[in-house]
Amino acid sequence: MTQARQLAGMTKKDLAEHLGVTPAAVGQYEAGVTCPRPDVLLRLAELLEVPVAFFAAGRPHAQLDASGLHFRSLRSTRMFQREKAVAFAAQVWELTHALERRVQLPLIDLPGFAGGEVTSTNDLPTTPVQAAQALRSAWGLGDGPIAHLIRVLESHGIVVAMLPFDRAESARIAAFSTSRLPRPLIVLTPDRADDVYWYRFSTAHELGHLVLHGDTAPGDPQHEREADTFAAEFLTPRATITAALPARADFTALARLQTTWGVSINSLLYRCRELGLISAATASRAYQRLNTLKTQGLFPNEPIGDYPGENPIMLTQAFNLATQHGTSLTQLATELAWPTTRVQELLGLQCPRPALRLVP
Secondary structure, three states, X not given: OHHHHHHOOOOHHHXXXXXXXXXXXXXXXXXOOXXXXXXXXXXXXXXXXXXXXXXXXXXXXXXXXXXXXXXXXXXXXXXXXXXXXXXXXXXXXXXXXXXHOOOOOOOOOOOOEEOOEEOOOOOOOOOHHHHHHHHHHHOOXXXXXXXXXXXXXXXXXXXXXXXOOOHHHHHHHOEEEEOOOOOOEEEEOHHHHOOHHHHHHHHHHHHHHHHHOOOOOOOOHHHHHHHHHHHHHHHOOHHHHHHHOOOOXXXXXXXXXXXXXXXXXHHHHHHHHHOOOOOXXXXXXXHHHHHHHHHOOOOOOOOHHHOHHHOOOHHHHHXXXXXXXXXXXXXXXXXXXXXXXXXXXXXXXXXXXXXXXOOO
16 A cells, blocks of 8 residues: 555555545554555555556566665655655566566676675775776676667666656656665666766666665765766776776867767766866866757767667566467456556657547
């Protein structure tokens, strides 16, 4: 019930008002102290748009709370938005688990990760730069550009999902990740999908959290800085990128590098400054000039729709494979006690039937 309420973006008070009961009664329902009457249960299912079976014992299959997720924009994310995101992450795992019972997903290959726990046997260094270098080496990525970052993560068993919330909510959430599930999970948001370079950096940032901070409580500003440092080194290794970077704020050269390396000009400018190729004052002027050029439409954002390798596909392909061996959408929805539309939403499937609209 808590999961369904959070996914609906409702507080206990909101739900109580719709049900005609007190917020305390809703709290008792969710705590399992009392059970709602059959008529109240039917009303709950209607309000929260789930089957009555959704409230059966044994659900949900994954227990998460906000303390187990690293949010890219923690301070700008309101509590109810974090709770909704947590409920979404739990359902992504439920779907993953249901599919994994039918299809063998890629083995998890993330140093230090073992079935929902980060162990002390992590052989990666603890400093962001060295950890990024070591992970590249462990995954055989070399020192060159990573053509398809999302595909690389999925091939190593990391679940990547796109948050199906409206843009106003997702813009506050930005991105988040967790190591508290049997598979590491990274969730990205549609607003980041409008800019493939920011999207890739956010993904690498969350990968940094999984590698560096899986066993620590989220919310530490120092951890956010470390994740940024990890992302920069993972996407643009200094051993290779230093010689390629211009010794001045040359936007033509930076634009070429942006396409080659899949990182934004802003990130490359920061890299130039970080590696001592330009001064802080030069970088500041360059950022101002770049913002002006963007306003003039000279450096438009590039959506991930133009980069198929950056769209999560592991769960969708697992479902497609499962359907070839007798699994149907209805069967999966019944097992999960979800509406079929919810399964379609998480899999990124479009309903083939046209929608009926009644106009008065």
